Amino acid sequence: MAKGTSLDVGHMRAHILDDGTFVTDASNLFGGSRKASIKGAMHPILIETGDDLVLIDAGFGPELPEMLEGRYELRREKNLLDHMDEAGFAAEDVTRVILSHLDPDHVGWALNPPSFRNATVYVQEAALEEAREMPEKDGRRAAVPAVERGVEEGWCELLNGNDEVLPGIRVEVRPGHSAGHQIVWVEDNGDAVLYTGDLAPAKIWLDPNLIAGVDTDPEAARKNRIEVLSEAEERDAPVILYHEPQDSIIKVRSEGDGFKAVPRE
Numbered sequence: 197m198a199k200g201t202s203l204d205v206g207h208m209r210a211h212i213l214d215d216g217t218f219v220t221d222a223s224n225l226f227g228g229s230r231k232a233s234i235k236g237a238m239h240p241i242l243i244e245t246g247d248d249l250v251l252i253d254a255g256f257g258p259e260l261p262e263m264l265e266g267r268y269e270l271r272r273e274k275n276l277l278d279h280m281d282e283a284g285f286a287a288e289d290v291t292r293v294i295l296s297h298l299d300p301d302h303v304g305w306a307l308n309p310p311s312f313r314n315a316t317v318y319v320q321e322a323a324l325e326e327a328r329e330m331p332e333k334d335g336r337r338a339a340v341p342a343v344e345r346g347v348e349e350g351w352c353e354l355l356n357g358n359d360e361v362l363p364g365i366r367v368e369v370r371p372g373h374s375a376g377h378q379i380v381w382v383e384d385n386g387d388a389v390l391y392t393g394d395l396a397p398a399k400i401w402l403d404p405n406l407i408a409g410v411d412t413d414p415e416a417a418r419k420n421r422i423e424v425l426s427e428a429e430e431r432d433a434p435v436i437l438y439h440e441p442q443d444s445i446i447k448v449r450s451e452g453d454g455f456k457a458v459p460r461e
């Protein structure tokens with residue numbers, strides 16, 4: 197794999213994958229009538245633990261969901277499964293999938309359609325409950341039928357709070373962007389890497405005061421962003437930014453009342 201797209205965490209190895217780039221108007225993320233286009237990558241993470249292959253978040257899926265057509269554009273030459281293949285893995289090798297929350301740019305290949313037939317998919321129950329209450333055409337609401345079917349069929353497991361999915365793969369509930377939003381700490385042999393999901397999905401979110409129109413609870417998002425990024429700084433842990441187009445693995449340092457990205461080495 198190209199340099200910079202994977203890193204070792206103790207005995208585990210994390211591959212930073214790619215499901216293309218979306219382009220949307222800033223008003224879709226921040227509200228208001230600001231006219232500027234914003235670009236975001238999607239970088240699902242694949243972790244080799246030795247016995248298991250764990251995917252964290254799952255991109256948009258085979259195509260842009262219909263409800264986002266016109267508002268979002270999806271650009272990609274290769275999708276998540278192509279990139280997995282290049283890294284030497286097939287969809288059926290994946291044994292666990294952790295979904296940070298139920299937005300369509302995070303659940304695609306896991307739910308629509310379920311593409312990892314040997315995997316257990318982990319969703320926080322609070323995220324499902326919130327999605328059920330969303331308006332009819334909301335992206336989160338669209339994930340509900342697949343999650344409910346998964347629970348019924350046994351391939352989806354609902355979590356209730358912080359949990360260790362596997363030794364060294366620890367989810368922590370940090371709501372704000374959505375209810376039940378979970379981040380992931382990957383820890384082994386004194387090494388640690390943090391996956392922030394949409395709590396801090398790109399470098400611009402290292403400013404804890406950035407208010408995104410897409411956050412369910414902006415105050416909770418702000419508080420959790422500060423706590424989580426402070427812990428990453430204290431532990432000197434690399435942070436993987438899901439939507440950051442370039443340099444998606446960084447370290448963070450305090451600056452003013454926020455944080456800045458520094459190179460990981």
Ligand SMILES: [Zn+2]
Binds near residue numbers: 299394397
């Ligand atoms: Zn997102």
